Amino acid sequence: MNTTLHTAQTWLEEGRDVALATVVETWGSAPVPVGGHLIIDGSGNFAGSVSGGCVEAEVMARSEDVMASGKSELLEFGVANETAWGVGLACGGRIRVFVEKLG
Amino acid sequence: MQKDTLKALLDAQKKRRSFVRISPLAGGADDLVSEDHMPKDHPQASELAECFRTGRSKIVETPGGEVFLQAFLPAPRLMIIGATHIGQVLVRLAREVGVEPFVIDPRTAFATKERFGDVEIITKWPGEALGNLGLDRRCGVVCLAHVPDIDDEALEAALKSESFYIGALGSNRSHAKRLERLKKKGCDPDGFSRIHGPVGLDIGSVSPAEIALSIIAELVKTLRIQNGD
Known part of the structure; x- marks a missing residue:
């Protein structure tokens, strides 16, 4: 957690756009606990994680909009969700991820 | 999250102080609450106290919608x-x-x-x-x-x-x-x-x-x- 936020601060100091994604709720099996962080910059570099790799790509895609508009978004992924299967959340869990712009 | 909020959180960790960040999930301004200066009449006082005690973050329902309480405790x-x-x-x-x-x-x-x-x-x-x-x-x-x-x-x-x-x-x-x-x-x-x-x-x-x-x-x-x- 701290390492990812430290990296975020470094990126901000370097003048990069940064989005912060936080796991805010989990149900069932979830490899990253509530409070877990993923950060993404404007060029698609990322650090940390919000899942075992299942939904990172989708979160990164949505974070582009968040960085552009500055408006936060609440994303939900789960087995009942077609998109989630599309991006491969096959572990049987469900998670909600809050994505916001940093800085 | 504002740059200053991030800095305050990272500084607090260095000084081994505990904070909870309160973020409205529908968007809007966040808030930082320090364990050392927690207002007793805070509307989420009992949930905040639990966050500080356990280090667990959680969503809480409020009249203004869902808010996420994220605990930032010093590293063990x-x-x-x-x-x-x-x-x-x-x-x-x-x-x-x-x-x-x-x-x-x-x-x-x-x-x-x-x-x-x-x-x-x-x-x-x-x-x-x-x-x-x-x-x-x-x-x-x-x-x-x-x-x-x-x-x-x-x-x-x-x-x-x-x-x-x-x-x-x-x-x-x-x-x-x-x-x-x-x-x-x-x-x-x-x-x-x-x-x-x-x-x-x-x-x-x-x-x-x-x-x-x-x-x-x-x-x-x-x-x-x-x-x-």
């Missing part, structure tokens, strides 16, 4: 008493699970940079070293010196503190003798159940690395289950 620390072979492995395993290790041993022949690399090594007696560092409720103490004078001094300090984890290497027999000594020194026997001795989860450890693994597993268990982190 592990005071390793005795710069031994087990201690060498323990330093590496502690770091892997996000625990900051310190090595304390007055025997300068043991506590060397050559053996331990870039970890903070304190070549003082445990009483003084732990007094300087300070033991808060996010600190663990594990005694590995196997020298009663060194280990007992650290245990006395740990028992007086709020340390979440206290462990001491040695068999059931040597542990019983240790408790006798601590009693003679004036330690309150009511606190003896806080000491994990023999130290570590029983996974049949044989080598120093396996013992270090059993200790770190026990520490994680205490942090996550007993303390509800």
